[in-house]
Amino acid sequence: MRTSWADAASETVVSNNNPVPRPSRHTYVPPHLRNSAVSDAPAPSGPPTERESFGGNTGGSRWSGSSRTKPEYGRQMQGNGYDAAGRDGGGSCRNNRSGGWDRRKREVNPFVNDDKVDDMKQGFSEHENTVINFDAYEDIPVEISGENVPPPVNTFAEIDLGEMMNQNIRRCKYAKPTPVQRYAIPIALGGRDLMACAQTGSGKTAAFCFPIISGIMREQYGQRARGGRTVYPLGLILSPTRELSCQIHDEAKKFSYQTGVKVVVAYGGAPINQQLRELERGVDILVATPGRLVDLLERARVSLQSIRYLALDEADRMLDMGFEPQIRKIVKQMDMPNRGVRQTMLFSATFPREIQRLASDFLSNYIFLAVGRVGSSTDLIVQRVEFVPESDKRSHLMDLLHAQRENGEHGKQALTLVFVETKKGADSLEHWLCINGFPSTTIHGDRSQQERELALRSFKSGKTPILVATDVAARGLDIPHVAHVVNFDLPNDIDDYVHRIGRTGRAGKTGLATAFFDESNLSLARPLAEVMQEANQEVPPWLTHYASQAPYSSNRNRRSGGRFGGCDFRREESFGKNLDYYGRGSSGTAFGVPADYGGAYVPGVISAWD
Numbered sequence: 313m314r315t316s317w318a319d320a321a322s323e324t325v326v327s328n329n330n331p332v333p334r335p336s337r338h339t340y341v342p343p344h345l346r347n348s349a350v351s352d353a354p355a356p357s358g359p360p361t362e363r364e365s366f367g368g369n370t371g372g373s374r375w376s377g378s379s380r381t382k383p384e385y386g387r388q389m390q391g392n393g394y395d396a397a398g399r400d401g402g403g404s405c406r407n408n409r410s411g412g413w414d415r416r417k418r419e420v421n422p423f424v425n426d427d428k429v430d431d432m433k434q435g436f437s438e439h440e441n442t443v444i445n446f447d448a449y450e451d452i453p454v455e456i457s458g459e460n461v462p463p464p465v466n467t468f469a470e471i472d473l474g475e476m477m478n479q480n481i482r483r484c485k486y487a488k489p490t491p492v493q494r495y496a497i498p499i500a501l502g503g504r505d506l507m508a509c510a511q512t513g514s515g516k517t518a519a520f521c522f523p524i525i526s527g528i529m530r531e532q533y534g535q536r537a538r539g540g541r542t543v544y545p546l547g548l549i550l551s552p553t554r555e556l557s558c559q560i561h562d563e564a565k566k567f568s569y570q571t572g573v574k575v576v577v578a579y580g581g582a583p584i585n586q587q588l589r590e591l592e593r594g595v596d597i598l599v600a601t602p603g604r605l606v607d608l609l610e611r612a613r614v615s616l617q618s619i620r621y622l623a624l625d626e627a628d629r630m631l632d633m634g635f636e637p638q639i640r641k642i643v644k645q646m647d648m649p650n651r652g653v654r655q656t657m658l659f660s661a662t663f664p665r666e667i668q669r670l671a672s673d674f675l676s677n678y679i680f681l682a683v684g685r686v687g688s689s690t691d692l693i694v695q696r697v698e699f700v701p702e703s704d705k706r707s708h709l710m711d712l713l714h715a716q717r718e719n720g721e722h723g724k725q726a727l728t729l730v731f732v733e734t735k736k737g738a739d740s741l742e743h744w745l746c747i748n749g750f751p752s753t754t755i756h757g758d759r760s761q762q763e764r765e766l767a768l769r770s771f772k773s774g775k776t777p778i779l780v781a782t783d784v785a786a787r788g789l790d791i792p793h794v795a796h797v798v799n800f801d802l803p804n805d806i807d808d809y810v811h812r813i814g815r816t817g818r819a820g821k822t823g824l825a826t827a828f829f830d831e832s833n834l835s836l837a838r839p840l841a842e843v844m845q846e847a848n849q850e851v852p853p854w855l856t857h858y859a860s861q862a863p864y865s866s867n868r869n870r871r872s873g874g875r876f877g878g879c880d881f882r883r884e885e886s887f888g889k890n891l892d893y894y895g896r897g898s899s900g901t902a903f904g905v906p907a908d909y910g911g912a913y914v915p916g917v918i919s920a921w922d
């Protein structure tokens with residue numbers, strides 16, 4: 313039986329004798345104090361100045377002596393205090409926290425209840441992540457623009473995240489970085505703002521979590537503010553749904569296990585008191601949904617004045633009509649440091665042009681990164697579209713499910729995710745499936761959070777192998793073994809289609825997506841045909857016919873160069889300003905920077921714009 317990686321880690325910690333007696337109470341030790349022996353210095357009384365909050369003058373920072381507010385790429389790689397083997401050099405703020413109760417000793421091992429352990433119980437593959445088909449990612453088109461782009465890496469060792477994080481990466485069974493990680497992590501570690509687009513299931517979560525955790529471990533944030541019951545996180549990760557926030561939290565806890573960096577989640581629909589208690593125990597990185605965060609800010613239980621890292625997952629959704637006012641309030645109207653002072657990272661699989669423009673308001677001198685056919689699906693997902701009139705949809709679904717069962721397609725434990733448009737429709741279809749012998753459950757906005765979480769667990773475990781869902785499950789959810797996504801009702805927006813089908817075919821695995829198309833979906837014909845073509849899928853002649861007749865819809869206009877935001881909108885706008893294809897004008901500059909900014913192409917990488 314395989315020994316857990318985590319077992320080895322806890323042994324390390326236990327053998328790490330701490331010469332300083334433990335205080336009698338469990339006290340939260342913020343990262344900036346973890347490196348020091350018991351300090352006599354009184355806690356700061358007021359909020360810090362901008363420079364103080366970011367370690368500019370503490371003298372103890374790895375970056376001390378520098379007046380910059382962000383680390384520079386290159387210096388960080390050389391002077392990070394880790395030796396070649398990734399062990400701590402002197403002065404680490406991670407393993408030498410003699411100034412208080414070491415929280416790591418009572419940290420719950422997040423790998424114990426890992427899905428992969430459950431997988432083993434259910435007979436799923438034990439070596440899930442080690443057999444990822446990385447060939448699927450070879451020759452993937454990559455497009456980068458911006459000034460002085462840090463070069464990509466090929467291995468995690470090159471990134472040098474330190475021994476604790478390296479151990480966690482091994483525990484996650486990540487053998488090497490995925491393409492988006494290869495590019496995004498060095499950019500983010502270089503302190504740069506980033507707008508990153510990469511296909512669904514390609515590992516974006518780790519791409520923004522690793523640099524945030526590593527940054528908090530490396531830097532000493534001198535005199536982090538304190539006051540009353542308010543907490544002052546250093547990193548903030550926002551996501552549009554409760555389930556996705558929970559998932560990011562779970563992942564981030566694995567990545568940060570035993571590093572001393574504390575990750576807390578706050579989301580609506582769950583008791584706030586419990587979340588407040590958790591926050592009071594200390595927080596370095598807060599993962600939250602916007603609504604609950606605004607609530608916490610208004611209660612003055614969270615302050616954003618120490619935020620050094622801001623990440624928006626599913627950033628296009630977060631800046632779309634529904635969320636944009638809340639995000640604007642959080643980022644611009646509360647006490648969060650300005651762009652350029654904090655580091656901001658936006659990630660999604662789709663990034664429509666107008667959302668890019670909106671997003672640029674939150675970013676400073678950012679790098680735009682597009683990995684893969686952005687906004688398109690991967691070739692790993694076989695896409696089928698069938699013309700099914702509304703009245704035939706149920707019987708057609710039943711036929712599919714029977715065939716799937718009889719053929720043993722995708723294996724016994726294969727999960728099927730069925731998307732419908734309305735909450736009522738979800739309940740009704742689930743009921744119908746259940747009485748017809750297909751154990752199902754449902755997830756939508758009218759269910760209590762407890763019911764939603766229960767449904768998700770039941771689906772993941774295979775107890776109810778069919779999940780009927782509204783768009784609440786369309787984005788970000790990483791559920792192993794979803795073999796088939798059925799768009800029982802197609803969405804109105806092609807980006808939503810891309811995210812929905814992305815619940816299968818993740819991390820290099822294959823999947824199947826079936827869409828039921830009828831006459832109410834005519835406006836989707838053209839973008840759907842385009843998405844299928846881009847992913848080398850067979851487009852049925854009837855769809856091509858509808859597509860050729862369809863007027864250019866707003867769906868089409870959302871797309872950027874036919875690749876859903878696969879192009880930096882700054883370049884597109886530059887075309888109108890007499891700049892050439894690469895964004896350089898006659899003066900040899902792009903966005904007012906020297907012609908040799910090096911951002912247009914990365915050697916050896918095929919550009920999506922070739």
Ligand SMILES: Nc1ncnc2c1ncn2[C@@H]1O[C@H](COP(=O)(O)OP(=O)(O)OP(=O)(O)O)[C@@H](O)[C@H]1O
Nearest residue numbers: 441486488489490512513514515516517788790819
């Ligand atoms: N380097 C890696 N090696 C192996 N597996 C990885 C690696 N990075 C991430 N994964 C796994 O790939 C899966 C997908 O990752 P993740 O959920 O971050 O994708 P995503 O790009 O955010 O997808 P979406 O666009 O749907 O939100 C997860 O199960 C994750 O554990």
